[in-house]
Amino acid sequence: MSQNTAARRGRGRRPAAEVRAGVLAAAGHILLAEGLRAVTFDRVATEAGSSKMTLYKWWPSPGALAAEAYFTQSDRTLQFPDTGDLRTDLITQLSSFIRWLTDEGAAKPVSELVGASQTDPDLAHAWSNSYALPRRELARVRLRTAQEQGQLRRDADLDIIVDQLWGACYHRLLVLKVPFDDTLAERLVDQALHGATPHTT
Amino acid sequence: MSQNTAARRGRGRRPAAEVRAGVLAAAGHILLAEGLRAVTFDRVATEAGSSKMTLYKWWPSPGALAAEAYFTQSDRTLQFPDTGDLRTDLITQLSSFIRWLTDEGAAKPVSELVGASQTDPDLAHAWSNSYALPRRELARVRLRTAQEQGQLRRDADLDIIVDQLWGACYHRLLVLKVPFDDTLAERLVDQALHGATPHTT
The missing domain is CATH 1.10.10.60 (Homeodomain-like)
Known part of the structure; x- marks a missing residue:
């Protein structure tokens, strides 16, 4: 409308x-x-x-309204695809997230929302409940399906994978403040799937 | 003094x-x-x-002073050990970081500093240059040594590993706002070293 x-x-x-x-x-x-x-x-x-x-x-405050509005705006862009191939789907979703932050201009409002949520309890509550935790649950669902299909180990720690994939993006955006690049999604996913130790050990 | x-x-x-x-x-x-x-x-x-x-x-602002002071305070606690065993050293360092945030009370000032840095350019500059980027460089140095010793693959992506280990902690602290637990450091390191796919593929 x-x-x-x-x-x-x-x-x-x-x-x-x-x-x-x-x-x-x-x-x-x-x-x-x-x-x-x-x-x-x-x-x-x-x-x-x-x-x-x-x-x-x-809404208890404009910040809380903004957090819920952000979820509504991002929902369309940040869907979790399921083509049956986890690696492809994770790269697709992370690439959408990175494009959403960079090309589609969400980096500034996301930084501002997470930033303000550190000292605004209403905004923090709305951010966690309307956005961050539901989105983590969507990621878990996709990872759990892959785990049931044998694409992830039985003992793979799904919450840790979520932290490592999306947390890495927030780390660059909020903490390091370094630019994203086109290869980031693929590098994140391959490191999460295959780890960093030599394959022979 | x-x-x-x-x-x-x-x-x-x-x-x-x-x-x-x-x-x-x-x-x-x-x-x-x-x-x-x-x-x-x-x-x-x-x-x-x-x-x-x-x-x-x-200092251009009290925020910039606070960011530099934070680095000075945390330096002693957040050293990177080198015992020759990368897994042990990473778990030691991440456990120190998590204890520093939780038991030693740094979670609140860190959240406030990163939060305020999203809208305060002087603070953002001081945070990146006095804390976040130098600390990433210390992590890289330790990872590079391990890589030269054959404990990490030749093509392991050191910056991605940094994002995935410490970024995961910031993700929980700033974005998800979920509590840390005692097993987190070990789970993060093992997932970063070994990945999530079945070992036989």
Whole structure:
């Protein structure tokens, strides 16, 4: 639903789910285009054609709204494919994530959201529950399928693999602040699958 | 040098390196005890027995001072051992890092420093240059030695290993916000060394 359509329909007539979706879409657009600071209840209410009271009722803070909006925006881009070949699927998903951060401009809002979540408990709660933990669960599901198919060892530690693949990207983005490159997804996946010790030992 | 000693000596007599070390020690103590917000030029100057002018001259912002102070504080704890056995040394270093975050209380100041560095360019610059990149270089040196000794494959990707070991810890601390546990260091190292695919393929 475009922002204009939302605005034209006026207030108080739409089902709650539709209003909520409209608010999240508007907040997501503002977040990706202008960054976290631009996501205020005033601005989002205006762009979504909703009342500010509605936003106050549903979200404890603009930061919490922004975190949930980020999940909605990224969901389409960051799906986990299942072609039956784990290596290919992990490279596809990580490449999408890296493109999303770099070419599609999510690096700034993601940095701002994770950064602010270190000192804003409402945002931290929304980030963990709306984004980080559900996304880890999607990764686990894909890895578990591969494990059942014998593509990962029976005793492979799926949570550690998640930490090592996506954690590596966040490490570069947030901690080292070094650029990503085109070979990163493949190098991460191959190191996670095959390890670093000589194959003969 | 204790804070009292520094204060007693008064101003303008000590060599610059000594003053600088005293300021960094004072800032580090305040950071670890009370968090990033408590690290102000006023407070640090008072506790270090230095003039505020000196601090303004050497650091562009209290955040930049805090980042450098963090490196000084953590240096002693986060040394890279070299016993000749890479697996043992990596587990030792990562266990120290995890204990430093949990038992020694660094989780909060580290989260605050990395969080604030997402929107504070002076702090970001100091964090990268005083802490994150030098620490990555120390890890690379230890990994390179192991590679020369045949404990890592010739084509092992050392930067990826760094991302996967320490990045995993930051992922849990900053992004997932899940607790660390006592087995984490060992699980991270074994997964990095041996990978997740069945050994027979």
